[in-house]
Amino acid sequence: METKKYRSRFEKELDELHSNLIKLGRLAEEAIDRSVTALITQDASLAEAVISADKSINSLSNQIESEALNILLRQQPVAGDLRTISTALKMVTDLERIGDQAEDICTIVLHLIDENYVPQGKWIIIPKMARLAKDMVNLCVESFIKQDIAIAKKVIEMDDEMDALFVKLRDEMIELLQRQPQYANQAIYLMMVVKYLEKIGDHAENIADWVISWITGEKKSRKT
DSSP states (O other): OHHHHHHHHHHHHHHHHHHHHHHHHHHHHHHHHHHHHHHHHTOHHHHHHHHHHHHHHHHHHHHHHHHHHHHHHHHOOOHHHHHHHHHHHHHHHHHHHHHHHHHHHHHHHHHHTTSOOOOGGGSTHHHHHHHHHHHHHHHHHHHHHHTOHHHHHHHHHHHHHHHHHHHHHHHHHHHHHHHOGGGHHHHHHHHHHHHHHHHHHHHHHHHHHHHHHHHHOOOOOOOO
């Protein structure tokens, strides 16, 4: 009877943890979307709003970590439950860093306001990278909630596409620097933006790796 009561309480608290992880993932997706929108539209107000909203991501990250640690202390979970909580804590770290990357993009936007922008045809890849990053974040959280290795592996495959887009735009910016040096500052900033997006992909891949490791018990290397 006591064991059944423990499982019921634990599962309820784990459901709450899952709900907050989904919410954190949604906030991270929104931050990616809004940061790139601010870049494209040169919207300083939106960029500042994203920077300010990162406090909410940090606050929710801290809340989830506190909830997870409280479960560990109060419920004294068995080995399988312990792996679940440990994976959730690792995910929070990556999701919080994704929010930081979106904030970094908006900091660049504020530097670029009123600058002579690189012609948009030269960086149309950026919105595509942002959409891919959002999808990866969405799917990596889904893979955890559903305990679905196939979804996690899909995220890892998507990171190859993200890396290819990064290389493509990097090469285009280098070519632009050589042919049209008047865009030097802007090209460098845009290369930083795509690097941040590429890092977001790495964090999503990290989460997918954590999920696979959690389900299979096999250790995975981590990107930083």
